[in-house]
Amino acid sequence: MESFTEKTVKQEYIYKGKIIDLSIHDVVLPDGNPGKREIVSHPGAVAVLAVTEDEKIVLVNQYRKPLEKVIAEIPAGKLEKGEEPLECAKRELEEETGFLADKWTAISSFYTSPGFADEIIYLFLAEDLKPGQVHTDEDEFVECVKVTLGEALELMKNNIIHDAKTIIALQYLQLRNQMR
Structure with a gap:
């Protein structure tokens, strides 16, 4: 695999933002030729598959500007500098849904998107839910809903659930249920 490595010889930041940075890398390709790579840097994020005692999945409806539509997603959020993924998951679940969880997996x-971004998402299962307090960010507007797995799959079929993290979480839940 070492023969596929690309060596960065120059890096130029084009944009440094609140959520992402964009840089251009001049690289030496495995065959020795020069190349360029556009890289989006992201601090990482968490996503939470929260399941109630009666097997309902907790989703949030949220408008996503890049898509110009509202989609239903599992709760998620960006890691703060130095924050452990599990602590972030606990924070995001309560902030977006008002739920706390006693059991985390x-x-x-x-x-x-490894072709151009380094963003990693840590996916957690939250169970044994209990009420907490919603406190979304000032620029975050979400509606919390609870659906069955069947309803969630129907939302996915109709492109209302239309993001990778939620689809991966639903597939995990389907497999877990099949193995019981």
Whole structure:
């Protein structure tokens, strides 16, 4: 695999933002030729598959400007500098849904778009839910809903659930239910 490595010889930041940074890398390709790579840097995020005692999945409806539409998603959010993924997951679940969880399970982590971004999402299962307090960010507007797995799959079929993290979480839940 070492033969596929690209060496960065120059890096120029084009944009440094609140959520992402964009840089251009001049690289030496595995065959020795020069190349350029546009890289989006992101601090990472968490996503929470929260399941109630009666097997309902907690989703949030949120307008996503890049898509110009509202989609239903599992609760998620960006890691703060130095924050552990589990602590972030606990914070985001309560902030967006008003739920706390007594039982947490790390499911997996995955890169969202490894062709141009380094964003990694840590996916957790939250169970044994109890009421907490909603306190979304000042620029965050969400509506919390609870749906069955069947209803969630129907939302996915109709492109209302239309993001990778939620689809991965639903597939995990389907597999878990099949193995019981």
